[in-house]
Amino acid sequence: ANRWTKACVLQRVGERKLADFKLDLIAQLFNQDTLIRQQAAWALYQVDEQEYLDNRSRLPYELAKGLDPVVIPGPARRKRLYEEVVFLETLPAFRGMSGVNLSYVAEMGEQVSMNEGQTLSIDDRTNYCFYLVMAGSLQVYRQGRFVRDIGEGAFVGEALSLVGTHQANLLVAREACELLQLDKERFYELLAGNMKLTEQFLEYI
Numbered sequence: 459a460n461r462w463t464k465a466c467v468l469q470r471v472g473e474r475k476l477a478d479f480k481l482d483l484i485a486q487l488f489n490q491d492t493l494i495r496q497q498a499a500w501a502l503y504q505v506d507e508q509e510y511l512d513n514r515s516r517l518p519y520e521l522a523k524g525l526d527p528v529v530i531p532g533p534a535r536r537k538r539l540y541e542e543v544v545f546l547e548t549l550p551a552f553r554g555m556s557g558v559n560l561s562y563v564a565e566m567g568e569q570v571s572m573n574e575g576q577t578l579s580i581d582d583r584t585n586y587c588f589y590l591v592m593a594g595s596l597q598v599y600r601q602g603r604f605v606r607d608i609g610e611g612a613f614v615g616e617a618l619s620l621v622g623t624h625q626a627n628l629l630v631a632r633e634a635c636e637l638l639q640l641d642k643e644r645f646y647e648l649l650a651g652n653m654k655l656t657e658q659f660l661e662y663i
Contacts, residue, residue, distance in 0.1 A: 462557035465497045465540050472501030480505055484513050488521065493539045493561055499525045500538060536571075537592070539564045542638060545592055549611050559652060566645065567638040572596075572631040579628055580615040587639050589614040594635030599628040607632070 459467075468486070471479045483505065486498030503510040510529065514522055528538045537545075542564035546552045552560060570589065572578065578589075595609040608614065614629060614637075649656045 460558045461491055461493055462543070462561050465493050465543075465561070466557070468494070468497035468501045469540060472497075472504040475505050477505050480509060484509070487513055487517060490521075492565065495521060496525065496528050496538045497540055499529045500540075503529045536569050537636070542567065542592070551613075559648075562648060563640070563645070564638075566648070567640045570637040570639050572629075572635040572637065574631055574633050576631045577628055578631075578637075581627070585615050586643065587615065587641055588645075589629075590638040590640065592636040592638050595632045596635060597630040597632060599630065601627055 468483070470476075471483065480502065483498045483502040486494055487502070489495045489498065499510060499514065502513070514525060517525075527534055527536045539561060543557055543560045546560045546563060547555075547557070552563070567590075569592075570578075572594070580589075591608060591610050591612045591614065593610060595607055596614075597607055598605040598614070
């Protein structure tokens with residue numbers, strides 16, 4: 459089974475709080491694959507919160523860091539890679555792509571949170587990333603002039619003229635927003651290595 463299939467199985471275990479799988483979940487906390495490790499941690503937390511806390515403390519720092527924000531509910535909570543993939547599956551640009559391929563897109567990204575009124579400057583000449591709006595809405599300004607509002611599913615700062623893509627100098631959050639920052643070079647490498655994904659995106663150029 460590929461990593462996405464395993465991630466989906468772990469999701470079901472967590473949703474159904476299947477305590478019979480507790481030892482398997484604990485073992486998967488040590489998995490080097492971030493997607494699987496996050497899913498196992500989240501599922502274990504659903505099954506037994508204290509078991510999660512006890513076993514998380516046994517993990518090496520490099521494996522343990524970042525688990526709490528994607529596992530424990532609260533204002534600082536961030537999306538798991540699994541949740542990012544589920545979101546990507548809803549977008550036209552990624553429609554029909556396999557979960558395993560989308561998991562690699564999500565994994566190369568970094569979540570960026572913006573509060574209402576916060577700004578993000580993007581210089582088209584030196585910008586090596588583009589942003590995908592996962593939640594919230596923003597105003598786009600170019601050279602100080604308002605261009606338009608954008609919302610969930612829009613690509614920002616990308617040179618490819620995809621549908622819903624807007625080059626910009628300044629983004630202003632109209633509300634609390636969650637963006638997925640993607641490195642252009644790594645993203646293009648993924649496109650180059652996946653013909654189906656490339657063709658999917660070419661439809662939007």
